[in-house]
Amino acid sequence: MDYTQYLNAKPSIKLHIEVAGQQGVINLCATYGCYDKLSDVDLVDNETAKLICPHCHTELSSSALCALCKAPIVDFNLAKGGKVHVCSRIGCTNHYVSFEDIHDTLTSFYTEYNYGAEDNDF
DSSP states (O other): OEEEEEETTEEEEEEEEEETTEEEEEEEOOSTTOOOEEESSOOOTTOBOEEEOTTTOOEEOOSOBOTTTOOBEEEEEOTTSSEEEEESBTTOOOEEEEOSOHHHHHHHHHHHTTTTSSOOOO
């Protein structure tokens, strides 16, 4: 998370990016369903981008391909469990969330936000 660059009044997700022979930085909106982004490289529609962790310099990837355009899917692990999956093709809006154990994820969420404190049986 980048607490120096906000998008939609929330810290953004800062990554390194490689696209169309250019390398730079991209900040993605951290709100699910929001497509706002800032980048210091030109984002050319229909090009696929490599997204790279700015800390460990590992390319974020998965073995999945986008159901809409067949570009590689990029996975982001969520601190509360699960993953957000986004298409690496610039301009494609395909994205989804998956959870390995929805019960554990919801329990963690409810506990952190004190939701249903009187009755935590769901």
